[in-house]
Amino acid sequence: MTAQTIERSITAFLDGEDSIENDNIIHSTEGAAKFGFSGALVGGVTVYSWAVPALIEALGQEWLDSGWIDFRLRRPVYPGDEITTRVVSSPPAPRGEMSRRDRGGLPTVEFTMAKDSGEVCIAGAAGMGEAEFYGDLAVARNRDPVPAADPPTLLTPQNLPIGEDLPAMAVPMSTEDAEVYADHFARDPHTRWRGEGARLHPGWIAGRCVRLTKHTYHYPAGIHAGSQIQMLAPARAGQTLVVSGHVTDGYRRKEHEYCLLDVTISDESGEDIARLRHRTIYQVGGG
Numbered sequence: 001m002t003a004q005t006i007e008r009s010i011t012a013f014l015d016g017e018d019s020i021e022n023d024n025i026i027h028s029t030e031g032a033a034k035f036g037f038s039g040a041l042v043g044g045v046t047v048y049s050w051a052v053p054a055l056i057e058a059l060g061q062e063w064l065d066s067g068w069i070d071f072r073l074r075r076p077v078y079p080g081d082e083i084t085t086r087v088v089s090s091p092p093a094p095r096g097e098m099s100r101r102d103r104g105g106l107p108t109v110e111f112t113m114a115k116d117s118g119e120v121c122i123a124g125a126a127g128m129g130e131a132e133f134y135g136d137l138a139v140a141r142n143r144d145p146v147p148a149a150d151p152p153t154l155l156t157p158q159n160l161p162i163g164e165d166l167p168a169m170a171v172p173m174s175t176e177d178a179e180v181y182a183d184h185f186a187r188d189p190h191t192r193w194r195g196e197g198a199r200l201h202p203g204w205i206a207g208r209c210v211r212l213t214k215h216t217y218h219y220p221a222g223i224h225a226g227s228q229i230q231m232l233a234p235a236r237a238g239q240t241l242v243v244s245g246h247v248t249d250g251y252r253r254k255e256h257e258y259c260l261l262d263v264t265i266s267d268e269s270g271e272d273i274a275r276l277r278h279r280t281i282y283q284v285g286g287g
Contacts, residue, residue: 044224049203071124255285
């Protein structure tokens with residue numbers, strides 16, 4: 001067997017109003033300019049959501065229930081950029097020659113999301129089964145949801161709760177909400193995201209990490225830097241999910257302040273459907 005390549009393209013768009021009044025000013029032209037960017041940054045989770053159709057084509061729908069993904073965001077994406085997802089799958093290596101990504105012969109792929117210029121915006125890998133990183137993900141002990149903080153506390157390096165759980169939150173997610181996400185953010189018309197038994201889009205799942213942080217804290221500008229996601233069970237709309245998390249690390253790099261947050265999403269029965277590690281810049285340098 002030879003390597004197979006799948007490509008999908010989309011014109012990037014801003015998934016909200018271009019307003020300095022939104023809860024992350026980096027997603028507005030005026031706010032992004034304060035940090036030296038040439039335009040409003042499209043949300044990293046939204047950009048990732050555009051890769052999902054190609055990943056499902058390569059790995060099958062089962063990837064949504066028991067697959068994994070590991071990616072980093074390398075360059076900003078602006079509205080109007082032409083973005084091409086390129087997924088490359090290879091046959092498993094011969095026994096004794098397994099790479100760290102082969103995971104015992106289960107299907108794996110490498111993928112990039114790049115502009116027409118060739119500039120790579122996102123790069124990573126995905127596959128079936130248990131990811132190598134899965135055992136490193138922390139699981140919060142505190143899973144009892146509480147109301148959002150009112151008002152939320154400004155997040156700083158001094159109060160970043162490293163080694164602590166964040167207050168958990170309950171997230172009602174109707175089938176209508178699932179369809180709105182697929183249409184408005186992912187621009188994905190597939191029937192799997194709508195109607196009775198609708199699945200939750202992987203982009204929506206990835207986005208719960210920021211929302212959990214902002215359940216307690218706020219910060220004016222943030223940039224998604226990377227995600228590791230392990231799917232554990234089918235994620236369905238039409239229920240109230242519980243999102244809990246544990247702050248595993250915080251550090252400074254190139255004038256930016258980073259937070260590493262491990263998150264668990266559970267369904268109404270208490271079963272874990274996904275575990276994630278979210279890397280985010282919560283204080284952008286240069287402003």
